[in-house]
Amino acid sequence: MLIMEKDEKIIEMSRLMWEQAIPHFSVDSVVFGFHENQLKVLLVRMAKTQTWLLPGGYVFKNENVHDAAQRVLKERTGAEKIYLQDFGIFGNLNRSEGFFEQYDDDLWHKQRFISAGFYALVDYTAVNLATDTFSDSCEWKSITDLPDLGMDHQHIYDTALTILRQQLSYKPIGMNLLPEKFTISELQKLYETILDRQLNRGNFYRRIMRFDMLIKHEDQRKGGAHKAPNLYSFDPVKYHESLQGMDW
Amino acid sequence: MLIMEKDEKIIEMSRLMWEQAIPHFSVDSVVFGFHENQLKVLLVRMAKTQTWLLPGGYVFKNENVHDAAQRVLKERTGAEKIYLQDFGIFGNLNRSEGFFEQYDDDLWHKQRFISAGFYALVDYTAVNLATDTFSDSCEWKSITDLPDLGMDHQHIYDTALTILRQQLSYKPIGMNLLPEKFTISELQKLYETILDRQLNRGNFYRRIMRFDMLIKHEDQRKGGAHKAPNLYSFDPVKYHESLQGMDW
Numbered sequence: 001m002l003i004m005e006k007d008e009k010i011i012e013m014s015r016l017m018w019e020q021a022i023p024h025f026s027v028d029s030v031v032f033g034f035h036e037n038q039l040k041v042l043l044v045r046m047a048k049t050q051t052w053l054l055p056g057g058y059v060f061k062n063e064n065v066h067d068a069a070q071r072v073l074k075e076r077t078g079a080e081k082i083y084l085q086d087f088g089i090f091g092n093l094n095r096s097e098g099f100f101e102q103y104d105d106d107l108w109h110k111q112r113f114i115s116a117g118f119y120a121l122v123d124y125t126a127v128n129l130a131t132d133t134f135s136d137s138c139e140w141k142s143i144t145d146l147p148d149l150g151m152d153h154q155h156i157y158d159t160a161l162t163i164l165r166q167q168l169s170y171k172p173i174g175m176n177l178l179p180e181k182f183t184i185s186e187l188q189k190l191y192e193t194i195l196d197r198q199l200n201r202g203n204f205y206r207r208i209m210r211f212d213m214l215i216k217h218e219d220q221r222k223g224g225a226h227k228a229p230n231l232y233s234f235d236p237v238k239y240h241e242s243l244q245g246m247d248w
Numbered sequence: 249m250l251i252m253e254k255d256e257k258i259i260e261m262s263r264l265m266w267e268q269a270i271p272h273f274s275v276d277s278v279v280f281g282f283h284e285n286q287l288k289v290l291l292v293r294m295a296k297t298q299t300w301l302l303p304g305g306y307v308f309k310n311e312n313v314h315d316a317a318q319r320v321l322k323e324r325t326g327a328e329k330i331y332l333q334d335f336g337i338f339g340n341l342n343r344s345e346g347f348f349e350q351y352d353d354d355l356w357h358k359q360r361f362i363s364a365g366f367y368a369l370v371d372y373t374a375v376n377l378a379t380d381t382f383s384d385s386c387e388w389k390s391i392t393d394l395p396d397l398g399m400d401h402q403h404i405y406d407t408a409l410t411i412l413r414q415q416l417s418y419k420p421i422g423m424n425l426l427p428e429k430f431t432i433s434e435l436q437k438l439y440e441t442i443l444d445r446q447l448n449r450g451n452f453y454r455r456i457m458r459f460d461m462l463i464k465h466e467d468q469r470k471g472g473a474h475k476a477p478n479l480y481s482f483d484p485v486k487y488h489e490s491l492q493g494m495d496w
Contacts, residue, residue, distance in 0.1 A: 022272050025362055065339025065362055089334045089364040091313025114273055114313055116337040116364070
């Protein structure tokens with residue numbers, strides 16, 4: 001699409017948003033996926049400035065905020081009913097200063113926006129990415145090789161990652177991020193990737209088993225040079241019980 | 249103050265808010281304090297309807313959202329720079345339906361509001377409570393004997409308590425809620441009150457010691473019939489390190 005057409009679309013969208021959406025308020029989502037032993041996050045690139053941002057959007061006047069976050073994510077990924085958790089509010093003055101400066105002052109997007117942060121853990125393979133009016137790219141980026149993010153989106157991302165890391169201590173993480181069956185060392189690799197450090201194998205095994213949420217399968221991972229490791233999957237009932245918090 | 253004067257003040261406040269505040273957006277805080285072995289929460293009572301609510305307020309156009317939450321809490325409690333943490337967004341349609349129905353439709357307070365939830369842990373003894381334009385009472389209420397809350401404030405409160413309970417698993421809680429020096433059983437009592445169940449004394453001792461954040465004092469608690477228990481206080485540096493999350 002030509003830049004000129006994009007501009008016309010942005011101005012048309014601005015007009016619609018002033019009619020239909022709650023002013024001054026947006027939602028932004030930090031969407032994590034796990035692929036080839038790498039934790040990835042979903043980013044969109046603004047066509048005009050080539051700035052990378054978290055996927056975000058606005059809330060319609062007749063729409064619940066959590067429904068809006070789901071809708072925006074569905075527009076970007078095609079995925080429905082994913083695990084989406086609000087985790088904080090980002091409302092500093094001038095957090096988006098300088099963005100959209102080429103447009104008139106009555107452009108919707110030039111308001112001061114207060115943004116609610118959501119995070120999601122999604123099945124990397126179940127996602128079909130799509131761009132929106134502003135963006136020319138929507139991609140998974142490895143968290144070890146993130147581009148610079150615009151506005152305050154680095155701060156929103158950092159906060160989500162901190163919360164995800166803290167939650168590893170008392171909530172199980174993995175369903176949605178791993179295939180249905182996995183080995184303990186694949187699960188440990190996921191934890192090490194999120195925490196960004198090596199874990200002791202024995203300690204990890206004992207702590208994971210304390211959550212009491214894994215089902216051991218008869219079949220084993222084949223093809224390696226070593227003894228075939230056991231395959232596990234999450235017990236959905238116990239997994240969701242564990243989400244309520246670790247016992248003292 | 250007479251009801252009539254309160255009404256005039258509400259209409260005057262409405263006029264000012266339309267000029268000075270971000271529309272459609274509010275902050276509400278769940279403020280916990282600990283006193284006489286009870287966990288308490290700060291509530292305000294609306295003068296006209298006698299409905300209890302969490303203390304909340306609005307964000308000025310030239311104000312950061314977190315600064316607004318601090319300001320609102322200072323207005324209610326006199327306390328400054330307290331530990332205040334955003335934890336979620338409450339934005340369902342009609343969450344405040346029926347409130348302020350006796351006023352004209354252009355009253356500021358009749359808008360749809362999306363509210364950011366904050367929680368605070370404060371020193372019960374350091375707080376001086378004050379009412380605002382709408383309220384005729386501002387009180388600590390024990391969490392075991394809460395009155396019905398208006399709007400969706402029961403849901404906001406429940407969410408804050410759930411998060412506080414989860415955080416006990418990986419963050420130290422107690423600074424601000426306990427006196428400077430305390431016994432291990434006083435700390436255990438605080439945890440039991442928040443979790444609303446008995447904890448095994450030996451397990452509690454071992455887990456608390458794993459946080460490695462307590463300083464043991466030479467002096468002991470006097471006056472009891474039994475052997476005087478040791479007094480402890482939090483090591484501020486290690487306490488704040490532990491806030492970053494438990495080690496795997």
